[in-house]
Amino acid sequence: MRIMIRLVFLITSWLLVSVVVAFPQTPGFVGSQTCGTCHTSQLEAWTDSHHGWALREPSAENVLGDFDDAQFEHKGIKSRFFRDADRFLVETDGADGQLATFEIKYVVGVTPLQQYLVELDGGKLQALDIAWDTIEKRWYHLYPDENVSAGNGLHWSGSYKNWQARCAVCHQTDFSKSFDPKSRTYQSTWSELTVGCEACHGPGEAHVAWANKAEAGNLAQWPGVAADGLLQPETKDRQAIEENMCGPCHARREAHSPDSTLPTAPFGDHYGLSNLRGGLYFPDGQQDQEVYILGSFLQSKMHEKGVTCTNCHDPHSARLIAEGNAVCTQCHNEVGRDDFSTLKLKNYDSPAHHHHDADSSGAQCVSCHMPERDYMVVDGRRDHFFRIPDPVLSEKVGSPSACLGCHVDKTAVWAAASIDEWAPYRVAPDQGRGVLFSDVRQEGLDSGRIVALVALAQDLTKPAIERATALSEIADGVDAATLQGVTGLLSDDSDLVRAAAVRLWRAASPAERVLRLQPILADSISTVRIAAALELANVPPEALSEESRDDLQAALGELRASMLAKSDFPEAQMAIGGLALATSNWSAAQAAFAEATFLDPQLVQAWLTRARIAEALGNPNEAAAILASARIRNPDDIDIGYQLSQLLIQQGRFADAVPVLREIATAVPDDLGVRINLAFSLLQTGDLQAANIEIDHLKLVSPDRTEVLLLHGLRQVASNDLVGARETVRQITQQNPGIQLPPELAALARLP
Numbered sequence: 001m002r003i004m005i006r007l008v009f010l011i012t013s014w015l016l017v018s019v020v021v022a023f024p025q026t027p028g029f030v031g032s033q034t035c036g037t038c039h040t041s042q043l044e045a046w047t048d049s050h051h052g053w054a055l056r057e058p059s060a061e062n063v064l065g066d067f068d069d070a071q072f073e074h075k076g077i078k079s080r081f082f083r084d085a086d087r088f089l090v091e092t093d094g095a096d097g098q099l100a101t102f103e104i105k106y107v108v109g110v111t112p113l114q115q116y117l118v119e120l121d122g123g124k125l126q127a128l129d130i131a132w133d134t135i136e137k138r139w140y141h142l143y144p145d146e147n148v149s150a151g152n153g154l155h156w157s158g159s160y161k162n163w164q165a166r167c168a169v170c171h172q173t174d175f176s177k178s179f180d181p182k183s184r185t186y187q188s189t190w191s192e193l194t195v196g197c198e199a200c201h202g203p204g205e206a207h208v209a210w211a212n213k214a215e216a217g218n219l220a221q222w223p224g225v226a227a228d229g230l231l232q233p234e235t236k237d238r239q240a241i242e243e244n245m246c247g248p249c250h251a252r253r254e255a256h257s258p259d260s261t262l263p264t265a266p267f268g269d270h271y272g273l274s275n276l277r278g279g280l281y282f283p284d285g286q287q288d289q290e291v292y293i294l295g296s297f298l299q300s301k302m303h304e305k306g307v308t309c310t311n312c313h314d315p316h317s318a319r320l321i322a323e324g325n326a327v328c329t330q331c332h333n334e335v336g337r338d339d340f341s342t343l344k345l346k347n348y349d350s351p352a353h354h355h356h357d358a359d360s361s362g363a364q365c366v367s368c369h370m371p372e373r374d375y376m377v378v379d380g381r382r383d384h385f386f387r388i389p390d391p392v393l394s395e396k397v398g399s400p401s402a403c404l405g406c407h408v409d410k411t412a413v414w415a416a417a418s419i420d421e422w423a424p425y426r427v428a429p430d431q432g433r434g435v436l437f438s439d440v441r442q443e444g445l446d447s448g449r450i451v452a453l454v455a456l457a458q459d460l461t462k463p464a465i466e467r468a469t470a471l472s473e474i475a476d477g478v479d480a481a482t483l484q485g486v487t488g489l490l491s492d493d494s495d496l497v498r499a500a501a502v503r504l505w506r507a508a509s510p511a512e513r514v515l516r517l518q519p520i521l522a523d524s525i526s527t528v529r530i531a532a533a534l535e536l537a538n539v540p541p542e543a544l545s546e547e548s549r550d551d552l553q554a555a556l557g558e559l560r561a562s563m564l565a566k567s568d569f570p571e572a573q574m575a576i577g578g579l580a581l582a583t584s585n586w587s588a589a590q591a592a593f594a595e596a597t598f599l600d601p602q603l604v605q606a607w608l609t610r611a612r613i614a615e616a617l618g619n620p621n622e623a624a625a626i627l628a629s630a631r632i633r634n635p636d637d638i639d640i641g642y643q644l645s646q647l648l649i650q651q652g653r654f655a656d657a658v659p660v661l662r663e664i665a666t667a668v669p670d671d672l673g674v675r676i677n678l679a680f681s682l683l684q685t686g687d688l689q690a691a692n693i694e695i696d697h698l699k700l701v702s703p704d705r706t707e708v709l710l711l712h713g714l715r716q717v718a719s720n721d722l723v724g725a726r727e728t729v730r731q732i733t734q735q736n737p738g739i740q741l742p743p744e745l746a747a748l749a750r751l752p
Helices: 001-005 031-036 040-047 195-202 205-211 216-221 237-245 365-369 393-399 404-405 412-422 433-445 447-458 466-477 480-485 487-491 495-507 510-522 526-536 548-566 571-580 586-599 604-616 620-633 640-649 654-667 674-685 688-701 707-716 722-735 743-747
Strands: 070-074 077-084 086-095 098-110 114-122 124-127 130-133 137-139 254-255 272-273 372-376 379-382
Touching: 031 040, 031 195, 040 195, 070 137, 077 722, 086 114, 098 124, 195 640, 205 216, 254 548, 272 640, 365 404, 365 487, 393 404, 393 412, 393 433, 433 447, 433 466, 447 466, 447 480, 447 487, 447 495, 466 495, 466 510, 480 495, 487 510, 495 510, 495 526, 510 526, 510 548, 526 548, 526 586, 548 571, 571 586, 571 604, 586 604, 604 620, 604 640, 640 654, 640 674, 654 674, 674 688, 674 707, 688 707, 707 722, 722 743
Parallel strands: none
Antiparallel strands: 070 077, 077 086, 086 098, 098 114, 114 124, 114 130, 130 137, 254 272, 372 379
16 A cells, blocks of 8 residues: 555544654743843833734733724624723624624734734634724724625634634744644643744743853753753854744745744744745736745845845844934945945935935835835835836836836836936846746746746756746646756755755656655755655655655655644645545545635635545535535635536436526626536426527527537427428538437437
């Protein structure tokens, strides 16, 4: 039996298996107030910082929203915010769509918005969709234009708004999710409610012992700590240390663990960083969706030159280290800076450089080089790519233009001409990556684009995240020759590139896949090992060397732990189901896709896949029941209705198929296939009058289509127009010699 089936995916039992990982004893957490007894100025700076406000208990001082019987209406739902003595309450629509009263358990954030958590059954903390704008002093809805009503996965009571699943590891210190997938309940714990000192510096017990002049020998109980009792980073490189510390929360990534992780290990050991894929980033690398900075920063020249987080941000107050352009001119000036020797010496804070009035917004470095996008309606986040504006490229690839964001009445040609006039001798901007990614995403792969993507992936002068994205864009479009050309990237210096390269080998033969990927199972970074395990999951153990079999089992354990960590994510259940399908574990696949539809009833693909599995297993009635439930949750989805109607027709349930087909035909009146199925079903139910209406329409728009002629012949038979039916049959057989006719028409074809 294949190893994956042996290890995983009878989900009813598999998800209950604990994954135990042995760690050396680590120090305990002592709390920020203990740290502050020595580090007073740092504690003072932290107390009112965004980290200090990441999560707090509700109190008159902490609750910034208007709870003085304030009302807010959104899409017909009237919510009310009020107090009962020291309790803060909200009356709003619950999971069942009915108004109910909920107590505010925690408050999240300080500016520019504050959110509020309530607790539902099973220990679930949920974030309300109504937030308080702390700048404009108003209640507002986070999704003003979307349908997030009760029953929708995006409703505040749904899985996407669950605090423990989505938010807590980055808003609390030493958070442990403790989710039970069988009962769907949480028993979460933490050492400190908000983001405290130890979230970034690691647990402080050993450091306190050292500070209290404990004997040096006492630190031996905590292997791996430095001489001062703090955890020892696995690198001495300052940039890497800070990326491993700050990156996990300031990045769009997929976690391998359900809990907070220690800040000293490499990022890739705990998280898989999202690449620059479409939907998250524009083709030129600008942020599109909320990507939380790191992926943008990794593309920048500043990152390449060694700039790190604390060059610009104070780590304790979380504020910038200077005001306005002074943040940038600490380096970009006429005298330079010793630790960044390649800086071009120039006065950048001058109209001679920025060509805007000195006191205008256009004179601010960030306006051109860090354009801002709003998320959560009011929360402006600046792009950390630090790009040079290229309005022509933005127009080509459909990304925002920093120039036209202000000069809304101008064109890209005007903006480009202005820049050329200011800097006639500048090096022409490189548009290759942006145009290439845009072409691939809009028009698909061809041989020339694959060659260009491979060249980009192999270009060591480009940022690793850009090279990894190039490999991801190739994906299943890879051929044997291309695979051979990218073999060397499996041992690239960047774990981002290695992990992306692994995915390409899915297209290879099993023997070739084993040959190339079994060494990757022992990679130094967990994300890469997990990627290899995923691609080798259905390979028989005997296909690998004995040493690699052990590595595969270990990597599969990491893969299983990673999936278990996200078992309360609908998208994770989709991944579990997909892998179960790949290993032909049908019951596990059904369970995973069923859980996905429970967590998010709008996951249409999960419903459709459940129905297809049931049908493939010989359970058409179950498949029809699944699709009927899917339609209730997604009444406007065409794919669900179409698959249900096809299944009902196959079962001979024409009367049940007719109303489904009518609804689809109303939604997509030009879909002739739907109208043909509707006409056929009407004929089978004996509703000749309604069938005639449909068939007449079909003959008008597509008179020579074979299916239309067949329907016309069937209605002629039903109307006893046998002469006309015989003529229609002759027309059909002349157009399609050898066609298999319905029995009613086949009999006419045999007549002389």
